[in-house]
Amino acid sequence: MSGSTMQAAELFSAQYFQDPYPSFAWLRENSPVHEFTFPVGDVRMWCVTRYEDVRAVLADPRFSPESATWGNEAFRQAGLVTGAGSVLEAAVTVVDPPAHTRLRRLAMQAFTPRRITRWRETVVRRVDETLRACAAREQFDVMGDFAGPVSAAVMGEILGLTIERHQDLVDALEQAFPSDAALMDRVPEGFARICAYAEELVRAKRGRPAADLTSALVTAEEEGDRLSEDELTAMVAAMIMAGSDTVRAFVGNAVLALLDHPAQRQLLVSRPDLTPCAVEELLRFDGALSTALFRIATTDVELHGTPIPAGSPVIAALLSANRDPAQFSDPDRLDLTRSPNRHLGLGHGLHNCLGAALARVEAEVALPALFRRFPDLTLALPREEVRYIENWAMRRIVRLPVHRGGAR
Ligand code: HEM
Numbered sequence: 001m002s003g004s005t006m007q008a009a010e011l012f013s014a015q016y017f018q019d020p021y022p023s024f025a026w027l028r029e030n031s032p033v034h035e036f037t038f039p040v041g042d043v044r045m046w047c048v049t050r051y052e053d054v055r056a057v058l059a060d061p062r063f064s065p066e067s068a069t070w071g072n073e074a075f076r077q078a079g080l081v082t083g084a085g086s087v088l089e090a091a092v093t094v095v096d097p098p099a100h101t102r103l104r105r106l107a108m109q110a111f112t113p114r115r116i117t118r119w120r121e122t123v124v125r126r127v128d129e130t131l132r133a134c135a136a137r138e139q140f141d142v143m144g145d146f147a148g149p150v151s152a153a154v155m156g157e158i159l160g161l162t163i164e165r166h167q168d169l170v171d172a173l174e175q176a177f178p179s180d181a182a183l184m185d186r187v188p189e190g191f192a193r194i195c196a197y198a199e200e201l202v203r204a205k206r207g208r209p210a211a212d213l214t215s216a217l218v219t220a221e222e223e224g225d226r227l228s229e230d231e232l233t234a235m236v237a238a239m240i241m242a243g244s245d246t247v248r249a250f251v252g253n254a255v256l257a258l259l260d261h262p263a264q265r266q267l268l269v270s271r272p273d274l275t276p277c278a279v280e281e282l283l284r285f286d287g288a289l290s291t292a293l294f295r296i297a298t299t300d301v302e303l304h305g306t307p308i309p310a311g312s313p314v315i316a317a318l319l320s321a322n323r324d325p326a327q328f329s330d331p332d333r334l335d336l337t338r339s340p341n342r343h344l345g346l347g348h349g350l351h352n353c354l355g356a357a358l359a360r361v362e363a364e365v366a367l368p369a370l371f372r373r374f375p376d377l378t379l380a381l382p383r384e385e386v387r388y389i390e391n392w393a394m395r396r397i398v399r400l401p402v403h404r405g406g407a408r
Helices: 003-010 014-018 021-030 051-059 073-077 099-108 113-135 142-159 163-176 181-207 213-219 229-243 245-260 262-270 272-285 356-373
Strands: 033-037 044-048 139-141 295-297 301-303 306-308 313-316 401-403
Touching: 033 306, 044 051, 051 313, 099 229, 113 142, 113 356, 139 142, 142 163, 142 213, 142 229, 142 245, 142 356, 163 181, 163 229, 181 213, 181 229, 213 229, 229 245, 245 262, 245 272, 245 356, 262 272, 262 356, 272 356
Parallel strands: 044 313
Antiparallel strands: 033 044, 139 401, 295 313, 301 306
16 A cells, blocks of 8 residues: 555544544645545545645635535535535635625624624623533533533624524534534535524514624625625524534633643733733644635646646645644644744635634633633543544534632
């Protein structure tokens, strides 16, 4: 077996999901534009792992996320087109300009500095409530009792979600982002349920606008242009999907990184001025999205001498780019003072994270608050037993039980 074939088996293997970094290091060195077979539908794909290539692919219009238009037959047949058959096929996340430019501009109208300041207050309140509940117990699960409730409560309040249907939405999200490739066939139903929920919410807010993001999207207007009913549904569904699980996953990864690095954790607690810089480093060190959404080559492309035929899916490995020694000195070291830090944890190019301001606020509030409240927080399971879900795009810890120690 050639070295390259050997690694192909390791990308998206059970071992890879638990620790993808050794595979990425090997790929960056030996096969930077790596052809392999995706585990779902046996589709031929290419994975780029070097910082400069990941950045280039995300900024190059020859690589489009509009997979419904550009994806080859094998890709479509495998059911890998995001939101196929639903309004999500035309969501901001997956369309090319000029449709993307228009949707993004209208959405950005809702992300005003004033609103972001108000969201910080929401986050502070929700984090505080959640930590109070955690303090009532000797042991709690960072994922299930902290990261999960904080991200869901913040997104729920900001979008103006209705509480009665909350569990239904959580279940639909689990279905849309399965923790195991064997559950891929349930994904379209998960997407459909989220869209139905978003549609209902948009209807409710149109009738009774409030001070939430959904209402702001309903009324967003630029030069007489507004989002249509389907576009609104897709936008709200995209926010629900892009904005809750990512935050949950990121907070979990960041907490573990800080538990693993006591001196850095101490720095976070003792130097509040460092918080924004610390969050950037945590996003670099172990972000929530292993890869960007699929990009499709819209034409025959050659990268480092490797031909990629038109219609082929390309995976941009964000976590790998963020550990590339050609870009970051000593990349496997967590250094909360690292600067400059042009990481790709929130993406790059036209489709970079639309909710980046909110994501940063959530992490900037939640992480120092947790470690300030529980200065003696320790893992309540052996380190090697921390497990990650087996999802190709999301890097999320399953459970992270901790002893809280004394609380402040
Ligand atoms: C720590 C949490 C988060 C992480 C790590 C994250 C990461 C990312 C990344 C890497 C992308 C680019 C994907 C690509 O190019 O294929 C992206 C896009 C996006 N994110 Fe986030 N995100 C986070 C939180 C949020 C939140 C809170 C929201 C909503 C309020 C949000 C909404 C979006 C949307 C709508 C897009 C698509 C933008 C476009 O295509 O123009 N994200 N995010």
